[in-house]
Amino acid sequence: MSAVRLLEILAPRSPMRRSLVLISFLVAACGPAPREGAHGWSSAAPVPSASDRSAAPDVIELDLVAAPHVWTFAPGRSIDGYAYNDSIPGPTIEAHVGDTLVVHFRNELSEPTTIHWHGVRVPHDMDGAPHAQEPVPPGGAFEYRFTLPDEGTFWYHPHANEPEQMERGLYGAIVVRGDDEPVVDTESVVLLDDLLLDASGALAPFGGLLETHGGREGDVQLVNGALTPSIAVRAGERQRWRFVNAGSARIYRLALEGHTFTVLGSDGGPWSVPASATELVLAPGDRLDVLVDVSLSPTASAPLVAEIYERGHGQGVFAPFDVLTLSATSDTPLEALPPVTRTRVLEPLHVEGVTPREITFDESLEGGVITFFVNGETYPDVTPVAATVNEVQVWDLVNLSEMSHPFHLHGFFFQVLSRDGVAVASPTWEDTLELHGEERVRIAFRPDDRPGMWMFHCHILEHAHGGMMGMLELTR
Numbered sequence: 001m002s003a004v005r006l007l008e009i010l011a012p013r014s015p016m017r018r019s020l021v022l023i024s025f026l027v028a029a030c031g032p033a034p035r036e037g038a039h040g041w042s043s044a045a046p047v048p049s050a051s052d053r054s055a056a057p058d059v060i061e062l063d064l065v066a067a068p069h070v071w072t073f074a075p076g077r078s079i080d081g082y083a084y085n086d087s088i089p090g091p092t093i094e095a096h097v098g099d100t101l102v103v104h105f106r107n108e109l110s111e112p113t114t115i116h117w118h119g120v121r122v123p124h125d126m127d128g129a130p131h132a133q134e135p136v137p138p139g140g141a142f143e144y145r146f147t148l149p150d151e152g153t154f155w156y157h158p159h160a161n162e163p164e165q166m167e168r169g170l171y172g173a174i175v176v177r178g179d180d181e182p183v184v185d186t187e188s189v190v191l192l193d194d195l196l197l198d199a200s201g202a203l204a205p206f207g208g209l210l211e212t213h214g215g216r217e218g219d220v221q222l223v224n225g226a227l228t229p230s231i232a233v234r235a236g237e238r239q240r241w242r243f244v245n246a247g248s249a250r251i252y253r254l255a256l257e258g259h260t261f262t263v264l265g266s267d268g269g270p271w272s273v274p275a276s277a278t279e280l281v282l283a284p285g286d287r288l289d290v291l292v293d294v295s296l297s298p299t300a301s302a303p304l305v306a307e308i309y310e311r312g313h314g315q316g317v318f319a320p321f322d323v324l325t326l327s328a329t330s331d332t333p334l335e336a337l338p339p340v341t342r343t344r345v346l347e348p349l350h351v352e353g354v355t356p357r358e359i360t361f362d363e364s365l366e367g368g369v370i371t372f373f374v375n376g377e378t379y380p381d382v383t384p385v386a387a388t389v390n391e392v393q394v395w396d397l398v399n400l401s402e403m404s405h406p407f408h409l410h411g412f413f414f415q416v417l418s419r420d421g422v423a424v425a426s427p428t429w430e431d432t433l434e435l436h437g438e439e440r441v442r443i444a445f446r447p448d449d450r451p452g453m454w455m456f457h458c459h460i461l462e463h464a465h466g467g468m469m470g471m472l473e474l475t476r
């Protein structure tokens, strides 16, 4: 669950409709045709995927190859990375609710890997996680096939040797549209990431006590695989940004100088009503879907700034830095679009009579060894949490440590009921939330009929890799 500082809840009005032209781009810049003169983001060649949507569900089929890749993230600067289809990020997969995705995956890495479809409610054997499938060996292949049941912004990444495979560039976005998308001029996926380099400009070695403890936070800030890009915009235009925090450990707290965001939704799709926010907080794994009405004069610019964010134990305290710069062209401003009035009914789960389960997260440092715990146990030696399909679950997530741990549940969306005993007013659907140091968060979810051994874990990759991972054993 990404946090936002709310200014106001926008009053619901009758929603607008628009026609959809679905084209998948390798990097970003998608959505409906912009008004004349609006500026899209730079992008690589488009890859057609889904057709115009008003009829039956489509099958979106693509080949995806994970392979070594020389990652040039800025002119003259590159590292030995990994990529899907020689692109970092990997191709943006665009679809409509109900479409079927078929991915012919091939592993051309020298190590095993899988693909996890973060946030997509996939069948258990498509989840790409431990207990869901065997890792695909070097030279091996696997076919992922599932429907996309929910509207929203999702992403895909390996669930094997995550700290290294994701740092090297294996991640991409999935955009699933509904029937009633707001009118915008430009739409982009904004994948946030950072790289930790050594003095020679190569990837710094992986591991070590500090990195295991705090997570790997880099000093090179990337948007869609490139170093702090400058984005040409037209004054007055409306941009839709689908943020994904694809970094290993950094929590982003973002503000756009002179602007407020209109937040449309988060992990599990649209909120009940859009909300205005002056800042956005995204923990690793989080997504936020926002509108930006560009209120710049022609030729003026504004930085998207990552502000200081303290996530406990002195971790995550950095000077503010620019994530990207918006630069207005000299074109005359476009007329502002009216507020978005889309609404969605989000029913609260009925949790009366459900006994909460306590799930604790902790860490210890003894004799120079750091150990991570879920309910006092370290993955893979953990006792599964047993549950029955369709049985409402109420979990009290309790962080016994001083550091934030972004909790991620595979397979199912949850609602946050309360934080440290304070009720959360309007429910949203989430798959990731930042569990603050020493915080207690009550969540609820109703696992539908997809039995199996599902994972939940901290999304600081070094922590999950170090054993901060539990299992939900769902049976009929």
Ligand SMILES: [Cu+2]
Residues within 6 Å of the ligand: 404, 405, 406, 458, 459, 460, 463, 464, 468
């Ligand atoms: Cu953690």
